Amino acid sequence: xxxxxxxxxxxxxxxxxxxxxxxxxxxxxxxxxxxxxxxxxxxxxxxxxxxxxxxxxxxxxxxxxxxxxxxxxxxxxxxxxxxxxxxxxxxxxxxxxxxxxxxxxxxxxxxxxxxxxxxxxxxxxxxxxxxxxxxxxxxxxxxxxxxxxxxxxxxxxxxxxxxxxxxxxxxxxxxxxxxxxxxxxxxxxxxxxxxxxxxxxxxxxxxxxxxxxxxxxxxxxxxxxxxxxxxxxxxxxxxxxxxxxxxxxxxxxxxxxxxxxxxxxxxxxxxxxxxxxxxxxxxxxxxxxxxxxxxxxxxxxxxxxxxxxxxxxxxxxxxxxxxx
Amino acid sequence: xxxxxxxxxxxxxxxxxxxxxxxxxxxxxxxxxxxxxxxxxxxxxxxxxxxxxxxxxxxxxxxxxxxxxxxxxxxxxxxxxxxxxxxxxxxxxxxxxxxxxxxxxxxxxxxxxxxxxxxxxxxxxxxxxxxxxxxxxxxxxxxxxxxxxxxxxxxxxxxxxxxxxxxxxx
Numbered sequence: 001x002x003x004x005x006x007x008x009x010x011x012x013x014x015x016x017x018x019x020x021x022x023x024x025x026x027x028x029x030x031x032x033x034x035x036x037x038x039x040x041x042x043x044x045x046x047x048x049x050x051x052x053x054x055x056x057x058x059x060x061x062x063x064x065x066x067x068x069x070x071x072x073x074x075x076x077x078x079x080x081x082x083x084x085x086x087x088x089x090x091x092x093x094x095x096x097x098x099x100x101x102x103x104x105x106x107x108x109x110x111x112x113x114x115x116x117x118x119x120x121x122x123x124x125x126x127x128x129x130x131x132x133x134x135x136x137x138x139x140x141x142x143x144x145x146x147x148x149x150x151x152x153x154x155x156x157x158x159x160x161x162x163x164x165x166x167x168x169x170x171x172x173x174x175x176x177x178x179x180x181x182x183x184x185x186x187x188x189x190x191x192x193x194x195x196x197x198x199x200x201x202x203x204x205x206x207x208x209x210x211x212x213x214x215x216x217x218x219x220x221x222x223x224x225x226x227x228x229x230x231x232x233x234x235x236x237x238x239x240x241x242x243x244x245x246x247x248x249x250x251x252x253x254x255x256x257x258x259x260x261x262x263x264x265x266x267x268x269x270x271x272x273x274x275x276x277x278x279x280x281x282x283x284x285x286x287x288x289x290x291x292x293x294x295x296x297x298x299x300x301x302x303x304x305x306x307x308x309x310x311x312x313x314x315x316x317x318x319x320x321x322x323x324x
Numbered sequence: 325x326x327x328x329x330x331x332x333x334x335x336x337x338x339x340x341x342x343x344x345x346x347x348x349x350x351x352x353x354x355x356x357x358x359x360x361x362x363x364x365x366x367x368x369x370x371x372x373x374x375x376x377x378x379x380x381x382x383x384x385x386x387x388x389x390x391x392x393x394x395x396x397x398x399x400x401x402x403x404x405x406x407x408x409x410x411x412x413x414x415x416x417x418x419x420x421x422x423x424x425x426x427x428x429x430x431x432x433x434x435x436x437x438x439x440x441x442x443x444x445x446x447x448x449x450x451x452x453x454x455x456x457x458x459x460x461x462x463x464x465x466x467x468x469x470x471x472x473x474x475x476x477x478x479x480x481x482x483x484x485x486x487x488x489x490x491x492x493x494x
Binding site for chain 2: 001003004005006008023025026027030031034043045047048071074075080084087088091092094095096097098100101230231232
């Protein structure tokens with residue numbers, strides 16, 4: 001690990017003024033620093049900031065402090081009651097030890113688990129821009145089939161962020177100049193294009209302080225994760241789904257996907273294929289067609305495309321009462 | 325730097341880069357906590373910080389100067405075994421023993437999480453936990469055992485949790 005300067009911040013304002021890399025749980029950043037994939041010159045410890053509460057807002061939504069550990073968020077009674085898809089997504093991720101450390105803000109900013117991003121002997125455009133992509137044409141079983149570019153096929157590894165995308169979360173930030181921003185999660189992540197090293201719209205020194213959830217949505221919520229082992233593994237495919245059925249027709253649908261793209265993936269065409277229709281296999285197939293229309297495998301991840309179709313249809317069948 | 329380890333104040337001057345794990349092992353001589361993968365994948369380094377189980381390899385020592393750190397040495401001794409230590413002996417919950425301190429610290433933290441009503445990935449309901457072997461296995465998935473003593477580890481934890489025996493002892 002390269003050495004660094006260390007400072008503990010005592011307020012969010014002091015943290016953004018300190019001009020360094022923020023560290024909270026550290027479970028991802030320190031791992032990458034050990035491998036010298038991340039080499040910050042200064043770490044600003046934000047772990048003691050007063051950002052670890054979950055508060056109810058007047059509109060019925062929740063404001064989650066950026067330092068709320070994944071464990072606490074998953075077990076919060078208000079989350080379990082109003083946003084079970086979020087509890088389920090969190091509990092499907094990592095291990096008990098990691099969830100105790102990992103923060104809400106840090107989880108959103110996790111780096112990819114692409115093998116070649118981690119292997120510093122190999123070219124990787126995300127780690128070393130312009131060096132090439134070893135995953136295209138390499139081992140890519142776990143990598144993306146949607147939203148990729150000819151520069152990068154990395155996936156975003158978070159489960160939590162997939163549920164938050166289905167829930168229309170808003171990310172609240174503080175910038176070094178004192179301005180605050182509220183960023184819809186759908187606008188937060190960037191596609192790789194020809195700059196895969198830039199993963200979000202955050203500016204230099206901008207700190208995530210909170211995540212806001214709108215009031216609990218109508219309908220039934222589900223998180224389903226398919227992975228290579230039964231616990232403690234990243235998703236091959238995951239689905240966060242919130243569906244309501246009224247008068248035998250799908251009245252509302254929110255669907256987000258993990259393991260498929262460089263960001264927690266959501267496509268309005270999937271929801272448009274469902275809403276207003278009576279649940280049926282044909283309707284579910286149409287939703288899968290809409291999701292996978294632009295899907296592109298890279299060889300050993302080709303299986304994700306038919307797998308996703310089957311998992312999505314199974315989720316929709318379960319959420320609409322098994323009527324189709 | 326000032327630390328509180330197993331209830332006692334300790335002083336050390338590790339490099340700023342030192343993990344909590346390296347502080348314990350290399351600077352304070354507390355070698356009960358083991359280094360397996362050093363990347364948070366195996367759980368051998370599990371300790372309790374302010375009562376919560378974490379991977380000590382994935383956190384900086386400098387970040388824990390105000391915390392209560394509990395290691396396997398603080399849980400029990402050869403003469404006064406912690407109930408989980410005694411249960412691991414009784415049920416033969418190990419072979420080589422390298423993962424055992426992490427398994428036991430993790431189990432202490434895990435049973436506290438159950439007592440607090442935290443659900444898990446395999447909980448049928450998020451509101452009420454029915455602790456059973458499947459729950460214990462899921463909740464302990466961050467601790468690997470290359471000797472694969474898992475059935476006996478589950479039996480040991482199950483006994484301390486007050487569950488009925490699930491099968492014959494080893």
